[in-house]
Structures are given as C-alpha cells and as structure tokens.
Amino acid sequence: MRVPFSWVKEYVDWRGSVEELAELLTMSGTEVEGIDWVGAPADPDNLSRFVVGKVLTRDKHPNADKLSLCTVEVGEAHGGVHQIVCGADNFQAGDTVAVSLTGATLESGLKLKKANLRGVESHGMMMSEQELGYEEKSPGIVILPDEWIVGAPLQDYLPVSEAVLELELTSNRPDCFSIYGIAREVAAAARLELAPPPTAGPAVLGGAPAAESLAVEVADPDLCPRYAAQVIRGVRVGDSPAWLKARLTHAGMRPISNVVDVTNYVMLGWGQPLHAFDAGKIRGAKLVARRAHVGERIVTLDGMERTLDDHMVVIADVERPLVIAGVFGSIDAEVDAHTTDLVLEAANFSGPNILRTELHTGIRSEASNRFEKGLDANLVPGGLDFASRLLADLCGGVVAPGTVDVWSEAPSLPRLSYRPAKADDLLGYAVPAQEQAGILRRLECEVDEGGAPSAPSHAAPSTAEWTITPPTFRPDLVREVDLIEEVGRIAGYDLAPETLPRHRTAGGLTGPQQVRRAIRRALAGCGLDEAITYTFVAPDALDPLGLPEGDVRLSPVKLSNPMSVEQSVMRTMLLPGLIGAVRANVDRLNDPPNLFEIGSVYLWDDQTSPAPAQAAEPGAVLPHEPEAVGIVLAGPLEVESWTGAGRPTDFSTLKGIVEAALRALRLTADFVPLGDAVAHFPYLHPGKAALVSVPGAGGVGAVGLLRPDVAAAYGVDDLKLYFAALALDRIAPVALKTATFEDLGAYPPAAQDLAVIVDRGIAAADVIAVARRAGGKLTRDVHVFDVYEGGQVPADKRSLALRVVMRSPERTLSERDIAGVRAKILTALERELAAALR
C-alpha cells in the first residue's frame, strides 16, 4: 500500500522525518519496502519557488493569439508582481493560482528559466495539475480556493513534493489498509495522540428521508453481514479539487470524477470501500444483496462480460445485477456526467467468499483486496458519513436524512483473559504491567485490570489477570498470545536479550544421514561434481529408455498445475536430469562432465504411505520417496596432461567409483552380468552393464554403458555415457557398520603370480572364486592384475594373470608351502574351468 507522508500526518502529529517514520513502522510490524519521492524535488530551496499567486490582469499576448499576458501577485517575499505568459484558457483575473517561479525544478525534472515567449518576458509559470504530477493530462491550469493566502508556500496547501511510504502489509491486519489505520500504528508505537476519526457527517441534511427513495434487502446475510446506503441528491459530477487528485495519485489511484474520487479517498483514508450508484439507474428503487444465479452475466466497468456462479454475491436491482459485490461495478448503474442523485453503498462482505470470487473471476480491485481480509462491519457508518460530507462539500449534493442499514448482527466483542506475567515469560524480558496496559490501550483495546472478584486489587503482577476487549477492527486479536505479540512488538523486540535454551538434548546425525554425507564425500573424492537437478521433469522424459509397459517408473506423480509441461511430473529416475546436466555443459562448450546426484525419486509403487486419519480423507496416500544416487560419466577422470596421455573412461572406471563409494560406507559389492534383468534396464548396453549387489542388502542398483541410441535420443550423440543408479535407501541400513580389527600378522606374506588361459566366456570372478577356495586358508587374496587377448592366445580364449597372496598366522611360509598352494590352485582351475597354465 502507498501511504503519502503528509496524509498520515493529518491524523497523527509526527514531527520526525519520513525516514524515521519508516524505521518506526518497520520495527513495529508494518514493513516499509521503500520511500518513493514524487512531485518536485523536495529540497527547501526548490519548494520555496512554488507559491500561491493571484492573477491581477489578463490580456492578450501582442504576438500570439493562443497566449495571454498576465500580471500575477506572488507576495512581497517573491518580488511582488510578476509578468507571466500563459497558454491556458480556463482562468480570469482575480483567480488564485499555483505559481512556480524562475529557478524552480518541476516534477518532470524541467528547470524553469526566465523565458521570452514571442517577444515578451515571462517570469515563472502558472501550473496545471499535470505539471504538479496529479494527473496525466490537464486541459488548463489549476484554480485554487480564494481563501489561500497569496505569497504563501504552495506546499503548505498542496503536496508539491511528497514522500510516499510503500508498505508491505500482511493479510492478518485488515485495519492497516487505511491511512487512519497506519496513523493508529504510528501513534501506538511512538506514544503519540491519534486524531479523532475523520468521519464527521455532513453539516446539513435535506429532502425526503433515504428510506423513501430506496429499499435494501440482504438475501444472504452470511456472505453480506451488513449493507448500508445513503442517498445524496443534486450532485454535480465534475472534476475533483487539486488536493484530492494529489492524494489519490500519490496513493496509487487515478482521479476519475469528483464522486468516484470521494469514494476512493474515503476507502484509502478510512478503510471502508464504498460504491456510488446513479440512483436514476436503479430499477425498482431497490437494491438486493444476493448470490448470483449460475450463468448470470454482468458487463463490468472494464467492458468485459463476466459469467457468474452461485458462490458469488451481486448487488442487484429488481431486474439485473449491478455490481459483483465488493469486487467490481458494472456499466449499468455507473455514475456518469449526467448523474444528479446518488445511492452511496457501504457494506461488509465475507472475506473468504470475496477471496474465492477474486480467484474465480481473476479480478482484484482496491476494494476486494480489503474485503478479502475480513473488514470490520463497524467501519460502515463512518465511511458513509465521511463520504457524504465530502460529496456535499465537493459535489454540491444534499444528503438525505437517515441511513438504510441492514445489519444481521453486530459482531460480538471477545473478552480475553490476559496475564501480564505470561507476556514476560514468553518474551523472555519484562515489560512493566503499566506499560503493557498502555500499549494495549493505545491500540484501542479496553483493558480491565480488575480481574476476578477474588483477586485483590493489589495482586502481585505475577498473578494478575486482566480482561481485555480488543476493538472490532482487530479480528486477529482472539487469544492471550495475540495480545502478547502486540505488547512485544510495540514495546520493541530490540529489548529482548540474547539467551540460549537452558535444557538441551544431544545433537547428531541419524545413520542414513551419515551415509548420505559419506557417499557424497566419497563420490566428490573420486573426482565427480555434484549436480542438483529439478525433481520435476517432462512426462515423456523416460520415453527413450524403452521401459516395459506397466513399469512403475512410467507412472509418475503428476502435478495438476505445473508451470510448464517440461516440469509437470515428478521424476522416477535420476537419469534424465543428469543427462540434461551433461548436455547443458556440453552445449556451453565445457568438457564433458562427470556428475552425481543424490536425491529422492517419487514412486506410486507398493510402498506408498497411507495418510494418517487426522490428516486427510480416507484412502489418501503419499507416494514412496526413496533416496537414490545417480552417477553419469561423460568424460575422462584422468585427463591428458604433459605427464601422460590420460585414460578414457570405461566400465572399469564406473565400477571403480561405485566400489570406492561403497568402500567409504564400509561395504563391498558383487557385480554380475545383467542376465534376465536386461528387461528392467533396457537402456543399458546388454553386454557392458552389471547388477550391483551388496552383502546384507541384496540388489542395490545397476551400472553400465548407456545404449548409444538412448544417449542419442537425449541429444548426446557423440559421447559414451556411463551411468549408475543405486538405491540409497537399501544401502543405508547395512552401511557404516563398526569395523572390527583384523590381526596384521607377524609373518611375512608370499606372492605367486600365475597366468592362466581360459575360455572368454568364463568370468574373472569365477576364476578368482575357484582359486581362493582351492588355495585354502593360507590364501589371503587372489586378484587379476593383467588380462591379455590375442597373440599366441587362441581367439576364443584369454589369459588372466593372477596374483595369489599367501600368509600364515603361525610361521614364515616355506618354499614347499608356496608350491603346494600353487599346485592346488592350478589343479582346481584346470579341473573346474579347463584353465591352462600359460
């Protein structure tokens, strides 16, 4: 909300600067986003060059038909009488006018110089409202009231320069959506006197009582608790005075006509939205506040035809809807230039219902923005009085006696029990009881410190219990804690000392949280960079994978209101996001990256969680959100350097990384060919991929080369992508188990290398398994240190070089021991795998 500084000061005697006011408001709960300086530059020297003047003579310019040559009195201090050339036509000698003198800098930034207009000198300018910044376009200069003192600074009467506070208001404080409400906050926080409400009614009433010209019926009191109207006859619709245009413009509304401007001014100033009908256009002299009929149509003031539903309230006459209640008027009963009699509406509507109407019609007006927050029905009479007085004063109307006021029920005043000591307990600092009472009273709460009859009047503060009646414009004050907040914020949170809670629990990470950290650190340690991709993807993101029909990964969690189709379903795999990240890097001409991501996937699988009974309708379920680790390798980890050629990434790179990551969790893994599981992983190269299983956890994922056609479908044509996906939720329960010490052994180990030739189809893991078993308990380790194919090795075979490490816990091994083990291994390999020593 935009709050002109000079307007607030009409209601509270603030002597400080606008910046100090902004600080006061911000620190007491009304956030000031900024101060917008509008109008002419505010420095005193510049403002002294804007004065009230009086036209003494007006003659034709000797050399120009459209200009007049005037003498204007601007006061002794400013040089007495000035000669001014003026192009406007709407004034005559004797008029009081706004003059900017030579040297003044205007709102537009223009600096006035002594001018020579068609051979005649002009010392200053008579200003229009456009030049004052109150209107976009003005036909002539502004004519001021004759009572204004000639020679006086114009700023004393009109905001030539204005500082506008830009407030960010919260939805719980409908009372702050008015200048008077803001002034009340200022008064409370700064301990100043608040001016009486600006809502005095018209001085004179006349004509037939309002009730004789108008009947009001409220069909749906739950949606329209109060509907009141006054009748004003004989108004002249026209232009608003400059001060009113200034107020509206600075507050962010456009001046339209004096009648409409008054209703807007009262809404801004007092907080009660109003609507003015042309009484002559109301058919049947009756207004009805009712639900719209389904499909009922109305043409709103913006010229759009709108179709209504039966949750929306309209104000109708006996034939047709005239207003979408509290939201937007129609052209049918609009005040126009010929309007003479007015029906002025001030009503109260259900906040939630207005909010709903806004959402369904897409209309949000200054009025609906206030109603949606739940306004006080007690604002209504003041709003009517305030506006009808101004309509009488500014538009020449005569206000009819009486108000037609249909009010189902006055809001009941909550009486709250309040313990000042409880405030101190919750805030952690003491605010003296008398100050607490003072704060609450400045906020217009009734404070009864008497308490219960049993409590003596001299009760110690720690047991005192007060009865507080908050004002009806504060619907947010319904409990003791709400009052404590008022006391705390007005007293100031800067009073709070800084303490730490006294009792504490032991902090720490859970097992799965430690696992997440460990695997993240390990993968980064392997040289991978961590990506975080959006968890929502396109519905066709998995199309290239060729997943089997019915696969759970193809039934994602769908958003009903996504921002775009590309982000409309929750991911069921990390793969598309990671490939997208690879592609984004390649597109930016970065080297192909090696990335990992740790995050949830979202599955409607057999592990969805039913909602607790208190939390949702029966049958509601939440998807399963297992945490996954994804790895994609697109480039070398050992890069080319002057020290060597580097090493391209291949399956063993990926496997080594997965092994290292699991080792960081104190786990080992078996890698087995996909076999039948290829149907579940159709996007992996069938011969260059493996299932990963972890002892104790079973299968935890798959690793392998992405099929080239799949990579190409994702737009990565020329890169080999190695991909791993691991189910962290399955790994975590067995991970990071406490390690148990293993004796280092006092006797030296012995190593034997043997190269064996086996069929290509025989897995290295099988060769190792046979060797280990045959080697017996002296064999501590068997691993492959070289693989050789071709040369003298037959085409369907390969040579595996094994290193067998032996050790005894009891003695140094003899040549005989070593030879024995070697022989047993060779025999077993020969017998079980038809291996031959090379």
Add this chain to the structure above:
Amino acid sequence: MEDAELQILKQRAPGLAALYTTARDTILRAADVVALEQARVSTLGRKSALTELLRSIPTLPAEDRPLLGKGGNMVRRELEGLVEEREAELRRQALSASLAHERLDVTLPGQPFPAGHEHLISQTMREVEDIFIGLGYRIAEGPEVELDYYNFTALNTPPSHPARSAHDTFWVVEQRETMPEAVMDADRGVLLRTHTSPVQVRVMEQQRPPVYVVCLGKVYRRDSDATHTPMFHQVEGLVVDEGITLADLKGTLHHFTQEFFGGERAIRMRPHFFPFTEPSIEVDVSCELCGGKGCRSCKHSGWLEIMGAGMVDPAVYDFVDYDSEKVSGFAFGMGVERMAMLKHGIPDLRLFYDNDVRFLRQF
C-alpha cells in the same frame, strides 16, 4: 687428535708425532676418492712408515715398547678415522656436484588428480546442520510430496486462509484406489510442500517435548525468475521445551548467523506475520558490504532479510496434543540458496540449478 694430546706425543715420542702430522696432511689433502685411496695406502698400508714402525716394536728396547706400542696404535686409529671422514666428505661433494646438473621446470603443472565438488547447496546445508548439531539439535526429515494437512491446516492455515494464496502451491494429482478417475484432478489433498514447516508437525506428532530439530530439504513454489526458482531448499528449525522464550530464539539465531557468516554480524528482529507462529518475526542480518551504512545490495537499509521465525502458535500445539501452558517453543525458516548467495556473493538463483561445472567447481 686433540692439540693437547699431540703436544704430549711430541714431547714423549717426537718421531711418532712427526709421522702422524705428515700422514694427516696427506689424507686431508686428498682431492678425490682415488687420491684418498692412495693416501690411505701410503699412510696406513703395509709399506707405510707407521706399519713399519709398529712392526719394529718387538726389536726395540723393552722400556720404549709400551710407549711406542700404545702411541703407534693410537695414531693408527686416528688416521683411519680421518680417512673415513674424508671419504664421506668427498662423496657428499661429488653428489652435490652431480645434483647441481639435474634440473627440472618446477613451474610445470602437477599431475592432475581428479577432485570433485559437493554442490554448494549440499555444502551450505551441511554447514547449517553442523552449527545446530553443535547446539544439540537433531536433523529431521519429511516427505516432499506432502498432505495439505501438514503443509497448511495443522500449521494453523486452514482452507480459505488468505495466507495460503501467498504460497503458489503445486498440487498433485492424487492416486487413490477408491476414487473415480474423474475427480482426481479436482482433489486438493496432496501437494508439493511449499516450505519445510510441515516437518515440524510430523516431528511433534512423533515425539513429546523436549524437541530440538532442524529440517533441511527441497520445497516448491510456482514462481520463476532471477530471485525465484520453482524448486529451492529451506532450513527449518523447531524447539519446544519448558520455558522457551523469544529471547532464546534471538540468542540462537544470533549465534547461528555469527557462526555461518562469521565476524561480528548483528541481527535484528522485526515483527511480521506467519499463521503458525505468534509472535512472528522476520530476521535481518547486518549488511557486510556496507557495514550497515546502506548500499545497493541491502536496498540502502543496512540490513538483509534472512529468515522468518517466531514463537510456535498455540493453535499448532492443539493439532499435536501439546499443552501450551506447560511448554513453549520457537521455529524459524530460511532459504538455503539465499544464505549461500549472501555468503558467496552469487547474483542469480538460477545458477544453482544450471549445474554448469564452472559454477560447481568454484566451491
């Protein structure tokens, strides 16, 4: 041989002393190992004067034998020691001379070892976690696809509450066996959590006070520009215990900001509104760039908003069956990206999700 010893030897066996000094000079003068070997042979070898002297001892008069025997052997040990020392010295000199010719360009790059990076968001979350673990908090977690009840209703934000409209919620098409296909779209029970606050309720449902937890994770709002991404990360803190005050909240948050941002950063608490805290506050930290004087980055206020917080609203306790007359508590929430942006001077939120390695590798 010490000078004093040599003087005594000169007095008592002048011949032997002369022999010693001559041999010593020969050894010390050897300029390389070959010369040293020659010196050793000439002074200690079988044909050396010393060896001949020692060999001649049995032929000497009996009274001279002990002196010359002892003295001769002493001289021999001395000379042997000198040869050893001289040899070590000569070898060291030779090695230094040869090393002096071995040169490499130490300005060439080192062998490139792969070094990866945890995402800045992960690093920031870990940092925040560790600060609160140090204060005795545990890390709580909850689902991202969440029930309206936990995200709004149980946080004192019932349907039609105006505060809901500020959240720009993503709604999820529900999956229910009992529900006809036609109404799935219309249903409004499941959503992407708009903040981490629902975890508060889940934690309190599962445990009684005292509660000291922080929750970190992804949250979602329908918004996208330089300062908003539809997915971002939040940190949520919740404390419920006996006698918890707003002053405890202030002390905790000031400790946190000093640990996180370092230095003497001040905080201030401004009143605000959240449905699930009462009183509610927003917390600002003093601007580091201008030291609080006001600059462009802090919109000339000297302060940077970093989080929302407040005392847990008693209405929330009603949902989880806590007694607000017995316990009180505070909650706070902040954006992880915003914290990281402020700390590292990152201008655009979207950088976090571009996954450009040039960004990832800076942290």
